[in-house]
Amino acid sequence: MKKFGSLIPRSFYNRDPRLVAPELLGKILVRREGRKVLTGRVVEVEAYLGENDAASHSARGETRRNAVMFGLPGFVYVYFIYGNHYCMNVSCLPKGIAGGILFRALEPLEGIEEMAMARGISIAGPKDLENLTSGPGRLAEAFDITRLRDNGKDLTRKKSDLFIAEDPSKDYDRARRILTTPRIGITKAAELPLRYVLAGNAFVSGPRIRG
DNA sequence: TACATGATGCCCT
DNA sequence: GGGCATCATGTAG
Numbered sequence: 265m266k267k268f269g270s271l272i273p274r275s276f277y278n279r280d281p282r283l284v285a286p287e288l289l290g291k292i293l294v295r296r297e298g299r300k301v302l303t304g305r306v307v308e309v310e311a312y313l314g315e316n317d318a319a320s321h322s323a324r325g326e327t328r329r330n331a332v333m334f335g336l337p338g339f340v341y342v343y344f345i346y347g348n349h350y351c352m353n354v355s356c357l358p359k360g361i362a363g364g365i366l367f368r369a370l371e372p373l374e375g376i377e378e379m380a381m382a383r384g385i386s387i388a389g390p391k392d393l394e395n396l397t398s399g400p401g402r403l404a405e406a407f408d409i410t411r412l413r414d415n416g417k418d419l420t421r422k423k424s425d426l427f428i429a430e431d432p433s434k435d436y437d438r439a440r441r442i443l444t445t446p447r448i449g450i451t452k453a454a455e456l457p458l459r460y461v462l463a464g465n466a467f468v469s470g471p472r473i474r475g
Numbered sequence: 476t477a478c479a480t481g482a483t484g485c486c487c488t
Numbered sequence: 489g490g491g492c493a494t495c496a497t498g499t500a501g
Contacts (some may be wrong), residue, residue, distance in 0.1 A: 310482070319482070321497095329497060347494025349483050366482055401483050411496090449482055 267303055267374055268292040269430030274420045277337035281311035281356045281363045286442050286460045288354075288428075293370060295407045296425040300378055302407055304370030304397055305431060307465045310447045311458040312353070314362035318452035322362030332416055333362045340426065342404070342415040349401030352409050354419055354428070368448070368459070370397040371467040372406070379406035390466075399469040
């Protein structure tokens with residue numbers, strides 16, 4: 265049985281992040297580590313816009329750090345935050361127009377032992393599994409996503425060691441329900457409802473959301 | 476060159 | 489629920 269389906273094409277990302285973000289839920293993030301494969305289902309994302317979004321890194325124009333957000337859609341933007349954590353985004357909209365989506369939580373599927381190793385924890389119970397990739401810093405650490413290794417990488421090439429694919433289990437796709445909430449951990453434009461989660465999913469970060 | 480700040484997570488109460 | 493580690497980046501001087 266196939267673990268992940270067809271690759272998501274660049275045209276998928278060549279739209280407003282507010283349209284791409286909810287559709288990204290349920291897709292599969294794939295990391296190749298040599299012979300091993302790590303996969304996780306996207307269960308929580310946040311949209312970040314361009315100039316009209318004060319919370320976005322691209323709000324004040326292009327710099328060397330945020331250049332990927334202004335480039336072609338479907339590329340990885342990784343930044344380092346709070347001296348401790350990496351966060352992973354994918355660029356949206358055509359070249360020259362900023363926009364992107366932050367990956368906030370995954371449901372780990374394959375390579376759970378490798379992820380736990382990367383996180384420096386052991387899985388002793390269901391709570392440990394739920395916390396494995398629940399949060400932007402956590403999922404980046406579990407998938408060994410760093411700025412040096414992954415920033416600027418093309419997510420739409422299957423030969424890449426990092427890409428996004430369809431979820432082949434259609435039953436899950438049918439059952440999904442999407443919830444929209446304000447974004448987490450920001451001070452500017454905090455009221456905008458640009459966070460998207462799969463309702464009721466145990467791997468969503470933050471307080472439990474019933475659905 | 477210096478400094479303030481942040482799209483977080485962990486540990487302590 | 490709150491404090492804090494820790495550093496790349498951006499902006500000011």
